[in-house]
Amino acid sequence: MLTATTLSDAPGCPLLILGSSVGTSVETLWPAAVGRLYGRYHVVGFDLPGHGRSAPASEPFTIGDLAREVVALADRIRPDTSFLYAGDSIGGAIGLQLLLDFPERVSAAALLCTGARIGEPAMWRERAALVRAGGVEPVVAGSRERWFAPGTDPAVTEPLIGALRATDPESYARACEALALFDVRDRLPEIAAPVLAVAGALDGPTPPDGVALIASTVLAGRLVVLENVAHLAPAESPEVVAFLLDQHFDESRRAGITVRREVLGPAHVDRATAATTAFTRDFQDLITRYAWGEIWTRDGLARRDRSLITLTALIALGHHDELAMHVRAARTNGLSVDEIKEVILQTAIYCGVPAANTAFRIAQQVLAEEPR
Structure with missing residues (x-):
């Protein structure tokens, strides 16, 4: 025994x-x-x-x-x-x-x-x-x-x-x-x-x-x-x-990590997870459980629509590292290159030309990395 x-x-x-x-x-x-x-x-x-x-x-x-x-x-x-x-x-x-x-x-x-x-x-x-x-x-x-x-x-x-x-x-x-x-x-x-x-x-x-x-x-x-x-x-x-x-x-956390990996890519998410420390763990848990487990899993909007909203918010607030990541995610979620361009053009009017200028530079770099 x-x-x-x-x-x-x-x-x-x-x-x-x-x-x-x-x-x-x-x-x-x-x-x-x-x-x-x-x-x-x-x-x-x-x-x-x-x-x-x-x-x-x-x-x-x-x-x-x-x-x-x-x-x-x-x-x-x-x-x-x-x-x-x-x-x-x-x-x-x-x-x-x-x-x-x-x-x-x-x-x-x-x-x-x-x-x-x-x-x-x-x-x-x-x-x-x-x-x-x-x-x-x-x-x-x-x-x-x-x-x-x-x-x-x-x-x-x-x-x-x-x-x-x-x-x-x-x-x-x-x-x-x-x-x-x-x-x-x-x-x-x-x-x-x-x-x-x-x-x-x-x-x-x-x-x-x-x-x-x-x-x-x-x-x-x-x-x-x-x-x-x-x-x-x-x-x-x-x-x-x-x-x-x-x-x-935990089922809610597992649902969140599943969606997070589907949208951002397994390699990115698993690197972030493996780099977790006692100092960052609660923040990583917050992201996984609430942002991905409770918001991105909701049925009210399609993932491509959530990408449109997220790109706009990141451009408006100047979160450039996150913007690069979510340009990749937007492509995963079905947005075309032309649709991403239209989002950035729209933000030039409502968020400011300098913000859109930086967004175009970042998006162009990310999209250039895509396999042809």
């Missing part, structure tokens, strides 16, 4: 279950990110067999076995209700198995630094044999190199390395063998729940292309790649991970 640890006790809030990677524990990987979720979720993490608070494995197990244990854990908290799920590495693999085997139970999932297949089976069997022969110490140096981006603060790395050293070797070996058997690449199109796939740009064990495969193959996937992050994103970049979870798990 997996041992659960409550990280945020909020019984009236949505239930969020967290899974960790091989060699770590939920109490070393997730608390920094959970602490930035503002108490909006009832957060419960679980440790793999022989990891953290969980008892050692008494027999071999598969990723499917672990998924069933997670559902049993959820039933002990809130029987027969759906829950949110986030997991890193093998925790992400468990999340995929949950989405496939128990689709009615997982309302949305965030899969971090993971893959539909992770590594090669032979590699996992070799690592299992190494740990059985010499304990976990022979894998410490390699794990330190794989897990963290260069220059990661020791205050982040050392508790996680301590959790690895405290892991039961036989349980670690059996987790490796479970990953050797895991491959759900051909089943990804079956997954219908919203999936956020988060990759570390410096992640060697689960590189971004494998995470991208998940996002592009499930029915409702989004990929975000975090710069200067390796394999343990919740510990390496807790502010951004918390913000991404909040965007994904």
Whole structure:
């Protein structure tokens, strides 16, 4: 049985279950990110067999076995209700198995630094044999190199390395063998729940292309790649991970980020998200939730009409950086080059010739960048 640890006790809030990677524990990987979720979720993490608070494995197990244990854990908290799920590495693999085997139970999932297949089976069997022969110490140096981006603060790395050293070797070996058997690449199109796939740009064990495969193959996937992050994103970049979870798990925020990406382009929005700091997060949340989630999603005006209004307002107020961005958005929303020209001409009368002059210069630069 997996041992659960409550990280945020909020019984009236949505239930969020967290899974960790091989060699770590939920109490070393997730608390920094959970602490930035503002108490909006009832957060419960679980440790793999022989990891953290969980008892050692008494027999071999598969990723499917672990998924069933997670559902049993959820039933002990809130029987027969759906829950949110986030997991890193093998925790992400468990999340995929949950989405496939128990689709009615997982309302949305965030899969971090993971893959539909992770590594090669032979590699996992070799690592299992190494740990059985010499304990976990022979894998410490390699794990330190794989897990963290260069220059990661020791205050982040050392508790996680301590959790690895405290892991039961036989349980670690059996987790490796479970990953050797895991491959759900051909089943990804079956997954219908919203999936956020988060990759570390410096992640060697689960590189971004494998995470991208998940996002592009499930029915409702989004990929975000975090710069200067390796394999343990919740510990390496807790502010951004918390913000991404909040965007994904709250329906109004998820609607806002969907429209924002459709209008402004995924690359622009995901760069802004990945650059979020504690100082800017609330502002980014304000934009996503209210500007995009409540205004741009309304049925009263078509998106092309909202672009017309937005261009006019930005020209009138002299917001030139935003104007360049929204000229691109206007093209996405169906405005022709001639229609954009007409908008700027109209503003010359009602907003002033100098404002329109600057707007023409900015728009011409943006439109010149369009592919021919």
